[in-house]
Amino acid sequence: MRIRRFFCDDTACDRRTFAEQVPGVTTPYARRTSLLRGLLEKIALALGGRPGARMARLLAVEVSRTTLLRLVRALPVPEAGTLPVLGVDDFAFRKGNTYGSIIVDMHTGRPVDLLPDRHADTFADWLRARPGAQVICRDRANGYAEGARLGAPDAIQVADRFHLLHNLTQAVDRVVRAHRACLKDRPEAEAVAQPRPSTDGEQGRRVEVTRQRHAEIHALHTTGVGTTAISKALNLDGKTVRRYIRAATADELLTETAPRARGLDEHTSYLAERWEQGCTNATRLTAELRERGYRGSARTVRRLLQSWRDGTIKPTAMTAVAPKPREVTGWIIRPAAERTDRERADLARILGRCDSLRTVDRLVSDFAGMLRQRQGQHLDTWITQARSSGVAQLAGFAAGLVKDYDAVRNGLTLPYSSGAVEGNVCRLKAIKRQMYGRANFDLLRRRVILAE
Template sequence: MRVLLPHLADLRIEQIAAKGKGVRIAASCPWTTTCCPGCGQPSGRVHSRYERSLSDAALGGREAVICLRVRRFFCDNRQCPRKTFAEQVPGLTVPHARRTLLLRRWLEAVALALGGRPGARLTRRLAAEVSRMTLLRLIMAMPLPKAPACSVLGVDDFAFRKGSNYGSVVVDMDSHRPIDLLPDRLSDTFAAWLREHPGVEVICRDRAGGYAEGGRLGAPEAIQVADRWHLLFNLTTAVDRVVRAHRMCLREQPAQDTVAQPAPPSSVAGQGRRAEQTRQRHAEVHALWGKGVGTTAICRALNLDHKTVLRYVRAATAEELLTQPTRRESMLDQHVGYLAQRWQEGCTNAAWLTQELRQRGYRGSERTVRRLLHTWRDNVTPPSATPVSTPKPRQVTGWIIRPADKRSEQEQADLAQILDRCQTLKAVDQLVSDFAGMLRHRQGQHLDTWIANAQTSGITQMQGFADGLLKDYDAVRNGLTLDWNSGAVEGAVCRIKAIKRQMYGRANFELLRRRVLLGP
C-alpha cells in the first residue's frame, strides 16, 4: 500500500473502503507533537479533534477521498498570537484546502494545457471531476513567474482580435521560452518593460516601427536584429507587385498571334492633385502604424476603409501606389482560344458566341465579348486559334524568389522565356538573386551596393523596398550578418493562437498570460 500511495507514506492508514464509484481512505497522523506555524515552537497538548475530507488523485480508476482525522493543539508560547492551531501534513495538505497537493498539481496541469471546458471534460475521465470555473480559478491563483534576466530576447505582436487589438510576446532566445506578455504593441510599453529588465544586449524583432522605437528608448545599447523571414516576405511582396504590373509580359505573344486588348486610360503617374493626396495619406497612415496603432484605429482616425488602410500599410513608399495602371485579368481570357477558333470558322456574331461561352462556363457579359470582337475586326492579322498557356503572377513570383536549384526544369525554362521578353523582370530577378545570396550566406557587407543598385534600377517597387531598408538600416544589416532570427518568436505566436482558439477568445489578458507563461 505504501508503494501504491507514496504521498500518504507519513500517515497512519486505518481503513480503505470502496463505496459506489469512489474509494474512502481513513487515516490519521502518527506523530505526538507538531510545531506551531506562527512561532515554530513544538506542542503536544491536544485542544480538540475533527475529521477533514480531502479529494485525492484517482485510485484504481475511482475517485479517492481521504478522511483525515486532524488534531488541534494549544500553542504554549505566550508571545505567539496563535492560541491554537491545526496540524498539517507536509506535502499533502495546506490550510482550508479541499484537495491534496498532488490532485491540485494534476488539475493545474490539465487547466494550463486545455483550459476550462476541455479540461473539465478530461477530469471526468480521470475520476477527479471538477467544473470549468474551478480550473480557471486554479490558473488565476497560480503566481506569475518572474521574468529571468536574458541577454538576447525576441519580440513580436499577436492579435487579441485581428485588425483591432494586439498584444506583444517577449521570448528568451536562448531557451526559446516566452518570458512575458504585454497588453499592447506600443513603443512606450515595450520601452518601459526594457527599463524594468536591464541587461538586454540583442533584440530580435520584425520591421515594425513600434518595437524599433521601443528598443531604442528602453535599451539604447542593445543591438537590434531584423528578422530574415520578414525581410524575404517584404521582398516577395515587392516582387509580386512588379510581376502584376507586367502581367502582359507573362504571355507568349508572337506578332502573328497577338490578340488586341483595350488599353488602360493613359495618365502620368505621380502627378496631380490625387497623387499629392495619396502621398499625404500614406504619410499619415505610416505615422500611426509606426507608433503601433492598429488598422481599425487608423480607419477611425483617418475615416478610411479598412482595405484602403491595408493597401497603404503594405506600401513602403507612396510611389508604389502611383504606378501606371494596367489591364486586369478578365473572365474572358481563358476563352480567347475558343473564340479565335470560332472566328476563323466564320462565326462573328457576339450574341451567338456569348451563348456558346455560357455553356463553357463563361459568366461575364456580352458587352465584353463584343468589345473583343471589335478589336479583332480592326486588325489586319486575324487572331490565332491556338490557346496560349499563361502562368499566374503568383507562380512567376515564386519562381523568381526560389533559388535556381529549387525550380523544376519546366519552371526554369518558362521563367527564362519570360525574362527574355521583359527586361524589367530580368532586372528584378537579378536583384532578388543578389539579395537572397546576402540573406542565405550572411553577407551583410554587400547591403550598401545592393541598395544602390535597387535605387538606380528605375523599378518603383524595388526602389520603395530599398528605401524601407534604409529607414531600418542597422537592424537590417545585423539581420543579414548575425545568426540571430525570430524563428522562436514566431513559434510562440503560433502557440498563443492555439491557446486562444481553445478559449474561443473569451478569456481576459491575465488568464491568457498565465496559460502562456506557466503552460507546458
C-alpha cells in the same frame, strides 16, 4: 493513511481544534491533495476550461470548468529576469483592432512574458525593468524599434530575415502585376510593357492629384502624424492612407494594370481548337465547357465568339493562357534550383520580353543569396543597384531598408532570427482560439507562459 486531530484546552484560544498535516500530501483548508491539485493545474493549462473538465471526468475526477480556470489564475507567474537575447512580436486580441506583444527567450525558445499592447513605451518600460538585454530580435515595426532604442540603447537590434523576404515578395508582386501584359505569350510587336498613364485630360488630372496627395501624406507621416489623424485631416479612408505610405514614390501608384484574369481564359485554347474544327455554336460550346469545369456564364462565351466572327480578335491569339502574377512572383522569389523545368522555361520567356522583370529577377536573386548566406557586407551595393534600377517598387523597398539600416544589416549578418518568436505566436493563436476568444489577458498570459 492515519493522521492525528488535536484539541486545544485553553479556553482563551480561538483555535479549538486542528488536524495534523502530511507534508507533500495535504495543506490546510484544501479540498484536494497536492498531487490532485497539480494534476488539475496541468490539465487546465493544457486544455483550458470545458475540454479540461471533460478530460478530468475521464480520469474519475469531477471538477467544473470554472474551478479549472480558477486554479490557473491562482498560479504565480515567474519573473522573466535578465535575458541576453530576446525576441518580440505582436499578436492580435482582435484582428485589426487590439494587439498585444509576446516576448521570448531566444536561448530556450520559451515565452517569458506577454504585454497588453504593442506600444513603444510599454516595451521600453519592460526592458528598463530588466536590464541586461544584448540582442533584440524583432520585425520591422517602428514601435518595437523605438521601444528597444529607449529601453535598451546598448542592445543590438536584429531585423527578422523572414519579414525581410516577405517585404521583398510584396514589392516583387507589385512589379509583376504592373507588368501583367508581359506575362502572356504574344507576338513580339505586341509584347510591350504597360505605359505610364497619360498626362492629358482626365488622366492628367488624376496623375496630378495622386502626386499631390502622395506628397501631403508623406509630409505628415514623416513628422510623426499617425494614420488615423492623416485620414481625418485629408478626409481619406485609412486603407488609402496606408497604401500611399507604403509607396515610396508616386510612380508606384500610377502604374496601370491589365484587367484581371477571367474564368474563361483557361478554356480559350480549347475554344480556339473547336472553332478551327468548324464548331461555332455558342450553346454547344458552353455545354462542352461545363463538362470541363467552366462555371462562368454562357453570355461570356457568346461575347468571345462574336469577337472572333467580327475579326476583332483572332482565335489563334487566344490560345496561350498567361500565368497568374502570384505564380510568377513565386518563380522569381524561389531559388533557381527549386523551380521545375517548366517553370524555368516559362519564366525565361517572360524575362526575355520584359526588361523590368529581368532586372527584378537579378536583384531578387542577389538579395536572396545575401539573405540565405548572411552576407550583410554587400547590402550597400545592393541598395545602390535597386535605387538606380528604374523599378519604383524595388527603389521603395530599398528606401525602407535604409530607414532601418542597422537592424537590417545585423539581420543579414548575425545568426539570430525570430523563428522561435513566430512559432510561439502560432501557439498563442491556437490557445486563444481554443478558448473561443473569451480568455482575459491574465488567463491567456498564464496559459502561454506556464503551459509545458
